Amino acid sequence: MAERTFEDISKYVEWQSQNKCKVLNAKPEHTFNDLGVEVRVWNVKTDTDGSWWVVEGDEVPMNLYPQGAYYFGTDEVYSFHMGIMERMKNSEYRPEDFVKAITLNDDIAPQLFRKLKNIANLIDSAIEIEDFQAIGVQCREILIELGNTIYIIEMAGEDEQPQASNFKKKGEFFVQFYLRGSDNSDYRSIIKKLTESTWDYANKITHSHNATFYEASTCVTLCTSLVGVYENIKQKVFDPISQYKCKNCKSKKLKIIDDESGKDGIVKTLLLQCEECEDITEVIFGNKN
Template sequence: MSKRTLEDVARYVENQCKGGCKVLSAKPEQHFNDMGEEVRVWNVKTDLEGALWVVEGDTMPMNFYSQEAYYFSADEVYSFHIGLMERMSKASSEYKPEKFVEAITLDNGIALQLFRKLKNIATLIDSAVEIEDFQAIGVQCREILIELGNSIYFAEMAGQREQPKASDFKRKTELFIQFYLIGSENSDYRSIIRKLTESTWDYACKITHSSSTTFYEASTCVTLCTSLVGVYENIRQKVFDPISQYKCKSCKSKKLKPIDDVATDDGIVVKWFLQCDECGEITEVNVEKNLVKIEI
C-alpha cells in the first residue's frame, strides 16, 4: 500500500460521515514509527462533524475519532488506535468456537460426539441471521440435549421402573439425578439441577417454534445447553470423586487423602480412613449410604 494522500483521507472521512459532511482541511499532525511501521495521525476539520483525528498506517485500517468526543491528543489517539487494532486482530485470529465450549464445560472430557455437536452449534450461531437459522439452532440444541441424556443414562438407573424412550431427555435426566444425587445433603443441588434441566429443554423447544426469536435468545439457548452439558459432567465428576464431600473432623479442612479402607468381599468400599493434609488427623467415614454405582 502506498502512502495515503490528503485526498485519500478526505475521501475516507466524507464516505464515513453519516448524513454527509465536507472536509474543510486535513494535515498530518504526527508520525509514529515505533512498531516498525509508519503510522500517521491527521488533524481533520469538517463542516458537520467538527474536528477529527484520522489514524492510518501502511498496513493498518484507517479509522477516525472525534476530537471533541474523545478529548484525545494526537499522541493519545495513536496509542488508543494501536490498542484497538491489536485487540481486533487477536479477536479474529484467536476466536475458536471449541474454546468457548471448553471454557464453559471446564474442558472436562465430555463425550466426543457431544463435543462435536456443541462446537458445531457455536459456529452456527455466528452466522445465524434469519428466523429459520434460529429455529434450526433450537432443533440442534434439542438434539444436543437428547444426546446428553443418552450419554449419561444407563439402564440400571431405572431400577424396577419402566425404561424411558430413547429420546426422552427429561425422564433420563430425572432418573440420573435420582440415581446419583441421593440423600438430604444433595437436596439443594438436586433442586437447582432439575430446574436448569427442565428450563433448558423447554427453552430449546420454544426457540424451535418461535417466530420472534432474535440472535440473543438463540445465543442464550446455546449457552444454556452448553452449560447444562458442563453441569452434568460436574455431577459425574462429583460421583467419581466421592471424597470431595468430606472434611477433616478436627480442623474442617477439605484437604483429605485416603490412606486406608475397609471393603466387602465383592470389593465394595464401605469405610474410608482419610488423613488431613493440614493437621494430620485421621477421619473415618462410612461410605455405605453414599455408595454410588460408577460405570466407566
C-alpha cells in the same frame, strides 16, 4: 521458515497489483523485532504501479501498503501492519472458546463438544427465522446426546426405562442415582429446574415464529451450560471424597485407604483415613442395586 527473497516479494507485488506491473527494485528497508518476532519492511518500486511497502516476517502474514499518500516511512507502516494483525487475532471468533468459557473448561465428551462448537458457530451467522429454528433443533439433539452420555440402564432401578430421546427422564434418573441425601436436595432441585426449562426452551425455539438472535443465543447458552452442569456432577461423583470430612475432628484432609466396587464398576464403599487424627471414616454410597 526461510527468509523471503527478492523473487518472493516481486512475485507477491506483481500478483497483487491491479495494473499488471513489473517490479523494478525491492530491498529490505528496515527490520523490526521489538515485539518478539522478526518483521521486515521492504521498499518496492514498480514500473507502472508506483512504490509500495511490503511487510512480512516469521509468523506474520504478508501485506502491501502504498508509499507516498498514506505511509511515509517504515516505522509508520510497521506499526499499522502489526496493529491490524493484532486486531484480527483478537476479533477472531472461536466457538470452542465460547464453549470452554461457559463450561469452565471441563472435559466434555468429544461428541458433545463437537456439537456445542457447531451451534456456537451457527448462532454467529443465523439471520432468518429458519436459522433460529434450526438452532433449536440442534439444541434438542445436543440434549438428547447429553442424555445418552450420562445415562446407564441401572439408573432407573425398578422403574420403567425411559425412551431413547427422553432427556428429562434420563437427567432425573441420573441425578437421583448420584445425588442422594438431604445434603444434595438444593443441588438436585436446581438441576431438575434447569434441565426441564432448557429442554422446554429448545423445543419452543424449534417451533417459534418470532424467535430472534437473542432467544436463540439464550438457548445455546443454556444448553452449553447444562452440559457443563452434568459434567460437574460426574466430577463430583468420581471425586467421591470431596464432600466428606473426618467424623472425629471434622478435617477434610482424608485419604482413601480401601474401596469396594459393585459389578457395574461404581464404588460402593470407601474407607477414609484422616491425616490429622488418623481416625477412620467409612462411606457407603447409596445405590439401588
